[in-house]
Amino acid sequence: MPSRFTSLRRPSQLLGIGAHATALAGLTKETGVASLTGLGPGLSFAGLVLAISLVVVESLAREVSLTLVAAPVAALVTMTANLAGMRPFLEPQGTRAVWLTMHIVLSFVGIAAYATAAAAGTMYLVARRELKSARFGAIFRFFPPLDTLDRVNHLASIIGFLGLTLGVALATAYSFQYRAVVIPQIIWGIAAWLGVSALVFGRLLRGWQARRAALMSAVTFASVIALYVVFRIASLNRGQFL
Numbered sequence: 001m002p003s004r005f006t007s008l009r010r011p012s013q014l015l016g017i018g019a020h021a022t023a024l025a026g027l028t029k030e031t032g033v034a035s036l037t038g039l040g041p042g043l044s045f046a047g048l049v050l051a052i053s054l055v056v057v058e059s060l061a062r063e064v065s066l067t068l069v070a071a072p073v074a075a076l077v078t079m080t081a082n083l084a085g086m087r088p089f090l091e092p093q094g095t096r097a098v099w100l101t102m103h104i105v106l107s108f109v110g111i112a113a114y115a116t117a118a119a120a121g122t123m124y125l126v127a128r129r130e131l132k133s134a135r136f137g138a139i140f141r142f143f144p145p146l147d148t149l150d151r152v153n154h155l156a157s158i159i160g161f162l163g164l165t166l167g168v169a170l171a172t173a174y175s176f177q178y179r180a181v182v183i184p185q186i187i188w189g190i191a192a193w194l195g196v197s198a199l200v201f202g203r204l205l206r207g208w209q210a211r212r213a214a215l216m217s218a219v220t221f222a223s224v225i226a227l228y229v230v231f232r233i234a235s236l237n238r239g240q241f242l
Contacts, residue, residue: 013055020048020078031088036104038088042241043081046108050074053112057152073115087239096178103170107189110163114196117156118221121214124149128211150210153217157199164193184231185242191227195220 024044036042051074127143143149168189175181199217202208208216231242 013051017048017051017055020044020051024048027086027088036101036108037240038086039239039241040081040084040086041088042104043077043084044086045104046111047074047078047081049108050077050112050115053109053116053156057116057156073119096174099170099174099177103167103174106163106170107167108163110160110165110167110196111192113156113160113163114192114217114221114224117153117160117196117199117217120149120152120156121217124153124210124214125218128214146210150214153210153214154203157196157203157213157217160196161193161200164189164196168193182242184235188224188227188231188242192224195224 024041027041036045051071054071054074123143124146127146127149130143131146144152171185171189175186198220199208199213202216203213228242235242
């Protein structure tokens with residue numbers, strides 16, 4: 001049954017990703033602006049990157065169960081993008097545009113990996129609770145082994161750290177070079193970087209075990225998302241991602 005589910009699931013995932021990417025490419029062709037800073041396009045691109053990260057992680061771990069937690073997050077982000085409206089926000093041109101785009105792409109890759117780590121951590125906590133209670137219900141049977149979830153959590157947090165480190169570094173340099181400082185963006189980016197950094201260095205330097213790392217990944221990522229929602233509500237730049 002798992003192998004049949006996998007064989008049916010993978011093509012549908014790839015078709016969905018292909019359709020999503022084609023729609024974003026069509027928007028770029030229609031508007032002439034490859035904007036990732038607009039609220040709708042930015043959220044849509046975030047959903048696409050998260051979906052791609054899921055396929056990559058599932059392929060490496062040979063598990064499709066991560067979709068149970070992370071796929072609804074990707075779907076929710078994409079749906080929110082459509083509700084917000086796919087209106088591109090004009091971006092600078094030339095070298096400045098390339099610089100800004102690299103920062104956004106790397107940051108989204110980092111956030112997507114962070115979300116994957118949080119999904120694996122959440123599943124680890126649920127599966128561990130099932131194991132300790134000796135219920136061995138449907139959740140325990142369909143979830144990957146605890147070791148697999150812990151490995152995904154650890155590797156995804158490292159990728160998230162690398163992506164966000166590069167993204168934040170580019171954003172900082174960009175802000176100083178072009179005097180384009182946006183306080184909410186800086187605070188949110190640093191908060192996300194601190195959260196994923198705590199996971200990586202907590203394991204490497206403080207010897208965090210699987211349960212603590214899983215709990216911290218779920219809690220810190222939820223806090224980062226909550227902070228984004230607060231900034232969005234308070235933001236005066238309604239057409240921008242943040």
